[in-house]
């Protein structure tokens with residue numbers, strides 16, 4: 001690392017005013033009052049404006065920033081998200097939930113998923129009935145869990161453009177300076193780092209640390225520093241998406257995202273309070289753009305409110321995320337298809353790690369930066385593996401995509417996890433996981449992928465005791481959910497606060 005002490009970072013410049021840029025600027029202004037934070041964005045270029053589903057960690061982020069939930073939901077047409085409903089992933093017609101809740105113990109005699117399977121009794125209901133938010137989702141109900149009894153976790157859906165605007169207002173209040181203009185040139189320091197930006201109208205913006213949030217352009221890390229791109233498209237072949245909103249269809253507001261597997265990709269459905277976001281993520285090597293567009297329009301629950309918009313991307317990430325005095329966050333650092341809504345989570349993860357280093361006083365040394373980069377690479381790889389799990393367990397053979405996905409050679413890290421689960425029922429976790437063991441269980445279970453042998457420890461519980469434990473948990477979850485309001489009613493009560 002170049003900078004030798006903390007004063008080297010007195011002027012922090014954020015490049016780009018999408019969700020990543022404003023998240024970075026707001027968090028830096030909140031955590032680093034000793035530095036000036038300036039954000040440069042171009043209205044002419046605009047922001048990508050998609051990215052409407054999130055991951056529960058966003059709530060911790062909002063808490064740190066002191067964001068009021070009701071205010072945020074009002075400003076962004078937000079709704080609550082309990083998880084994702086996956087339709088047609090194993091076979092056409094099958095569906096399952098991946099929600100942010102637990103199924104009780106995961107190992108030993110108390111592992112309810114193991115007991116449920118061991119007993120194999122239809123009278124016990126589906127395994128999903130042992131998970132509170134899955135039952136809430138299936139009934140369209142929602143209520144924030146009481147502070148002291150964190151039964152489950154949740155996230156949000158929101159309008160991505162409004163979210164960037166909401167954070168912008170907050171950042172400006174906290175002293176961030178906003179400069180509007182198109183960057184046309186980047187001046188380098190003798191050591192290779194970035195010195196200053198030149199705008200189209202001739203103004204310059206100098207800084208000590210540059211946060212590259214310039215979206216797919218990757219203006220600083222990619223274009224200027226020429227950091228190589230690690231391409232994952234042989235594992236995750238989707239490279240295009242059509243996105244299009246429709247009107248809100250009726251009063252039923254699903255508290256979850258839906259991801260429906262199609263011939264050459266999958267379609268998202270994201271309910272906001274005023275409209276529904278739709279999109280079709282697909283692999284252009286298996287379907288042409290026009291057919292993919294038609295498939296999106298067929299999926300939508302209401303007439304389109306705009307012309308579908310085509311987005312092109314390559315899945316993967318830059319080899320390093322922090323190089324010289326440039327740190328890339330958001331799309332400029334990499335992208336994984338949005339099946340599990342992880343992009344904003346990855347921004348948050350990078351931002352948290354970066355701020356922790358900046359708060360140590362002195363500028364991070366070579367080793368700290370290398371550790372940052374290795375941690376971010378691992379984080380991308382863990383999320384990649386989790387996304388791949390949804391595809392590779394498929395029993396579909398009806399199109400080229402699905403045949404390719406089930407026959408694909410997996411990364412070692414994923415192959416080992418699948419092997420461990422199949423052989424022993426172990427939900428192996430590496431460092432820097434984005435998804436915990438319960439999430440992995442939800443996908444294995446949803447895809448009907450079970451260990452070859454039952455854990456002998458399950459026999460330590462008598463079958464009748466196991467049966468009672470399952471029935472009791474199922475009944476208490478059913479009773480809690482029956483007393484909850486609908487998502488729509490609950491949201492209206494929050495928005496009226």
Ligand SMILES: Cc1cc2nc3c(=O)[nH]c(=O)nc-3n(C[C@H](O)[C@H](O)[C@H](O)COP(=O)(O)OP(=O)(O)OC[C@H]3O[C@@H](n4cnc5c(N)ncnc54)[C@H](O)[C@@H]3O)c2cc1C
Nearest residue numbers: 016017018020048050051053183214215330331338343344
């Ligand atoms: C199809 C699709 C679906 C997605 N769905 C989800 C999802 O459900 N959940 C999720 O978490 N994420 C999702 N994402 C990712 C999400 O959209 C992004 O992570 C998020 O919006 C952050 O984007 P960004 O800020 O990195 O880039 P952008 O929003 O593109 O912002 C880039 C900024 O850089 C500025 N800029 C670029 N070049 C210049 C220049 N020369 N001069 C000045 N300014 C410049 C632009 O004006 C803009 O302000 C999705 C992405 C895609 C493609």
